[in-house]
Amino acid sequence: MTGGKSRHPDLATELERDPVYLVRTAAxxxxxxxxxxxxxxxxxxLGAIPLASLTDxxxxxxxxxxxxxxxxxxxxVIGARLVQLKAAALxxxxxxxxxxxxxxxxxxxxxxxxxxxxxxxxxxxxMRRHASGxxxxxxxxxxxxxxxxxVQVSLDALASAFQQVLDRLPPPGxxxxxxxxxxxxxxxxxxxxxxxxxxxxxxxxVFRHAxxxxxxxxxxxxxxxxxxxxxxxxxxxxxxxxxxxxxxEKNDQx
Amino acid sequence: MTSMVESATQVRDTAGxxxxxxxxxxxxxxxxxxxxxxxxxxSTLPDIEAAAVTLSQALSGxxxxxxxxxxxxxxxxxxxxxxxxxxxxxxxxxxxxSPAAYETLAIIAYRQPLTRxxxxxxxxxxxxxxxESLEEKGLxxxxxxxxxxxxxxxxxxxxxxxxxxxLSSLDELxxxxxxxxxxx
Numbered sequence: 001m002t003g004g005k006s007r008h009p010d011l012a013t014e015l016e017r018d019p020v021y022l023v024r025t026a027a028x029x030x031x032x033x034x035x036x037x038x039x040x041x042x043x044x045x046l047g048a049i050p051l052a053s054l055t056d057x058x059x060x061x062x063x064x065x066x067x068x069x070x071x072x073x074x075x076x077v078i079g080a081r082l083v084q085l086k087a088a089a090l091x092x093x094x095x096x097x098x099x100x101x102x103x104x105x106x107x108x109x110x111x112x113x114x115x116x117x118x119x120x121x122x123x124x125x126x127m128r129r130h131a132s133g134x135x136x137x138x139x140x141x142x143x144x145x146x147x148x149x150x151v152q153v154s155l156d157a158l159a160s161a162f163q164q165v166l167d168r169l170p171p172p173g174x175x176x177x178x179x180x181x182x183x184x185x186x187x188x189x190x191x192x193x194x195x196x197x198x199x200x201x202x203x204x205x206v207f208r209h210a211x212x213x214x215x216x217x218x219x220x221x222x223x224x225x226x227x228x229x230x231x232x233x234x235x236x237x238x239x240x241x242x243x244x245x246x247x248x249e250k251n252d253q254x
Numbered sequence: 255m256t257s258m259v260e261s262a263t264q265v266r267d268t269a270g271x272x273x274x275x276x277x278x279x280x281x282x283x284x285x286x287x288x289x290x291x292x293x294x295x296x297s298t299l300p301d302i303e304a305a306a307v308t309l310s311q312a313l314s315g316x317x318x319x320x321x322x323x324x325x326x327x328x329x330x331x332x333x334x335x336x337x338x339x340x341x342x343x344x345x346x347x348x349x350x351x352s353p354a355a356y357e358t359l360a361i362i363a364y365r366q367p368l369t370r371x372x373x374x375x376x377x378x379x380x381x382x383x384x385x386e387s388l389e390e391k392g393l394x395x396x397x398x399x400x401x402x403x404x405x406x407x408x409x410x411x412x413x414x415x416x417x418x419x420x421l422s423s424l425d426e427l428x429x430x431x432x433x434x435x436x437x438x
Contacts, residue, residue, distance in 0.1 A: 116376055122364065123356035125428050126419065130356075133340075134333035134420035135347055136319055139283045 151227060152235040153243050161243050162220050165207045169216060182215050187222035195232060195247040203234070203243035271297060271305040272312065279320075279329035285413045288325050310422065322423040323413045333420030347418055348391045358384045359393060359415065364430045367397045367408035385409065393418070 151158075191206065206223060210216040223245065226232035236243045274295055279286060286294075291302050306327055310320040319332040331339050351359070358381055361373050374381050388394045389409075397410035411424070421427065 112376070112378070116378065119357060119360050119364075119376060122360040122428060123353065126360055126363070127351070127353070127356045129419045131350065132420075133336055135336045135340075136321060136330035136333050136417045136420055137336070137339050137343065138328065138330050138417075139280070 151233065157236055157243065158234065161203050165204060165216055166213055169210070169213055182218045184218055184222055184225070187218050188225060191219070191222050191226055192231065195245070199247040201245055203245055206245055268301070268304050268308050271295065271301055272308045275302065275305045276309055276329070279327060285323065285326035285328040288327065291327070320422065321413065321416050323416055326413060328413060330417065336420065348393070354384050355388060358388060359411070362394055362409050363411050363415070363424065363427060366410040369400055369406040369408060371406065
């Protein structure tokens, strides 16, 4: 993972929005994380970090990963401290005061590393528990819940039916630069009217007026919106059968 | 068995209070504070606490589950029934979080209430973005302000945090880390 902006423009934007995520994907979890990871790689306990190889790894990591400047700066502090520690170890006759300072600092950093490691382990147990999907639910339908009765079709079936609609449309021709005006609001109104005339229709019929992919996509979005707000529902009578779209009265929650 | 007259005037026993508590939690269908419950049930705090414990035990092996976060109680579905409920509801629950988010959640869960500075001290990185997204997802919330310069916000977990982990309360979390070096 290089995190090169030119190669992954989307990713770069995503990363800028969430600095912590950036840290993760660049394999740099901040100074503490780096230390833990490197220490683990060298297979030593935190009580005896081989500083020479650690700083080598650290420098190599900087060389390869090229973290952003602020991360780099944060690492430099730790790096300098590590070198300082190493120097103190090599020169046992260093001044007592400094020695004690270093000792205290070393103790402090070790304590923090231990603490961080414990939370990292706890975080993993939370993640496993969350991934097990054993959620609890309140009884009321929350606004972000779409009742099953409105979507009696598997999402895969719905997606593949839409793909068929798209496949039927002519392939994109030579590029004509022309701003197309297809608004979701218009399509919503159009769908409402269609369902008003015809309370039940085939899925493909919904798209009979769509001439371009953009128009089909906006129509599909409008359909999903109608399902969400409870004005339509979709059903599939048999497996692989045609999906049908039904008008639904708005106050009919079922 | 006491006489009809007697039982009607008698202070409700725990079983009766438990049933009333269950009915109230079922109809309100949201987190309810014990303070509210005292008023609704015309009862005392210790009696409500006792009724909550009894209700929680009585629901063992049933489809419903009593959840408790701080001073709030809520009646929800049992974590063991999550699959069947999901088939009916299609709820939009946060499915997977980033490792940074789980770390931050773990720190908050075990050390709450605490400030962002304290979280960053443990993680060693800036946590502003993670905290923002966890708050947006309703998994953490501001529980107050620290009485210190700048009165920084204090963070704590929410009922929803328990819900995505299927925990009856924070007490059900894995044993907390023994802190060797930490102060508050």
